[in-house]
Amino acid sequence: MAETRKASRFIVPVAVAGVAAATIGLVPALAASGDPDLPEITAQQLIEKIAASDTQTLSGTFKISTDLGLPALDGLASGLGGLGGGDGGPSSADPSEKLTELVSGSHTLRVAADGPERQKLTLLDGSDEYSLIHNGDDVWAYDSKSNEVFHEKGAAGEGEKADAGKKLPGSPKELADEVLKAAGDTTSITVDGTAKVAGRDAYQLVIKPKQSGSTVESVKIAVDAANGTPLKFTLSSVEGGKPVVDAGFTKVDFGKPAASEFAFTAPKGAKVTEGAAEKATDSAEDLPKGxxxxxxxxxxxxxxxxxxxxxxxxxxxxxxxxxxxxxxxxxxxxxxxxxxxxxxxxxxxxxxxxxxxxxxxxxxxxxxxxxxxxxxxxxxxxxxxxxxxxxxx
Structure with missing residues (x-):
């Protein structure tokens, strides 16, 4: 629904990990020995642990590196006189413009969350910062380099929330069953050892295609052993080299962030652009049929x-x-x-x-x-x- 589509524009690392979890098939396996030493767990049990995770609060530092194997865009942009920006272009603080930077290179982000109504993401780029804050009905974005602010107000109604909720499985076991049904016989999964991620004990979930001809070599998800939260996600290509996506926490705290973390006031002199919520929801009606x-x-x-x-x-x-x-x-x-x-x-x-x-x-x-x-x-x-x-x- 509209709220779901809007949220997906902002919580990029969590969305990536969620999609990965939804592609898992099942081959029962026990965790290999590793460091730290954790109790053995089957793949199905670990899937259910992820599904049962109810992490509502956290803060920390997140690093994401992306390598799609594409040539550099710099020469193309300069040859065409630059892309985006400029007079009459979208605000440099618009999330739909700014967050596209995450599809290439390495980036460090600070993240914070306090339930579904409050989240904050700050993209660090040298001395410059880009912050995206969701606080109740308001979404604020601030680009320190250009001193521009983007503001969008309005959220989905309770009816849309209820409709979205009806589509979700009612328990971790039901979600695990749905995952297995969707993946069929094309995917294998093992619990391959343990790891320390951001100082937390984690199980390593390894997903691989059974079919030949796929560009995907494997998907690895480090899962917090205590609360089932995905801490790191790595997608590797059969071409080898750097992972296509390597994203994970370097620091994480599951305590409740201070309310002031999500407060925002436009800096003096900043240019403020108001976004039209009805135009920013990426309506499904605008997509090609199917x-x-x-x-x-x-x-x-x-x-x-x-x-x-x-x-x-x-x-x-x-x-x-x-x-x-x-x-x-x-x-x-x-x-x-x-x-x-x-x-x-x-x-x-x-x-x-x-x-x-x-x-x-x-x-x-x-x-x-x-x-x-x-x-x-x-x-x-x-x-x-x-x-x-x-x-x-």
Whole structure:
């Protein structure tokens, strides 16, 4: 609902960990020996422990590093005269603009939470800070570098909250059962030892695709042994190298933060931009039909191809979404040289029984755009996309 969509824009680290937990399948396993020495626990028991976690208050420092294997955007931005900002552009404090920085590089954040009504996230960037505060009906964001403030007021009504609540399983056991049902036979899970994360004892949950052809090598979640809160999340690609996402607490305290932590007053002289709540909720009605159902990946819904305009090839981690645009692919050699160079740097020309096209690649999601306008996309290897196109499905 509207409140859920709005919240997902702000609590990025928690949302990432939540999505990962929702993709887990089950292979019963006992925790391997490790440091610290914790009681043995099965994978199902650990899933239920995560589901039963009711952490309402916390504060701490969080570090996130992201490496999608994309070329640097700096040259492209300068070649096009800069992206965003400038006169008439969105406020530099707008969360929908600022938080996109988390998709690349390494960032340190301070986080605090006091139940569902109060959260604060501060992005540290050298001497500059960007703060995002949710306090009741108000959302404030402040960019110290530009001295700009973004304010949005209004939250979902009680009816929407009730509707959202109806979709949630009623107990940890029920949630674990839903997880297993969604993942099916495509995913394995083990409890692989223990670790210290932010000074806390934790179990290591390791999730791996059983299928070949996925770009995902593994997902690891460090789970607080005492309260079941995910403390660290690592997503690794079959390409090796740095993890695609490595996010976790370096310090954490589960005590109640002071109320003053969530108070905000716009600094003197700051430019304040008021956001329209009805425009900022990313309404599902604005998305392509079927898009909300996901790409058919485990735990992300049935996917395209039932009522939507896309078809899904395969299942589980190797599901591929196919879309026929009905229009020839644009010719990159007619684009500005900066754009052409950028596209060439992460696009591979391919050919086969389907004809010819370009595979645009990252370490996680790859997409094949054929010259006659068909698109194949998924968290699968380049060869898997070409095979799907050759099959003419």
């Amino acid at each position: 898009f909300e159902e996901g790409l058919g990946l485990p735990g992300l819904g049935a996917g395209f191809g039932k009522d939507g305009g896309m078809n899904v090839i395969g299942e589980g981690w190797t599901a591929i979404a196919k879309l026929d645009t009905g229009a020839p692919a644009p010719k990159t050699d007619e684009a500005p040289k900066e754009v052409q160079g950028f596209l060439d740097s992460f696009g591979d020309k391919v050919s086969g029984g389907f004809g010819s096209g370009t595979v645009f690649k990252t370490k996680l999601v790859n997409a094949l755009l054929t010259d006659d306008g068909r698109v194949y996309v998924g968290a699968v290897t380049k060869d898997a996309l070409v095979d799907a196109a050759n099959a003419g499905k």
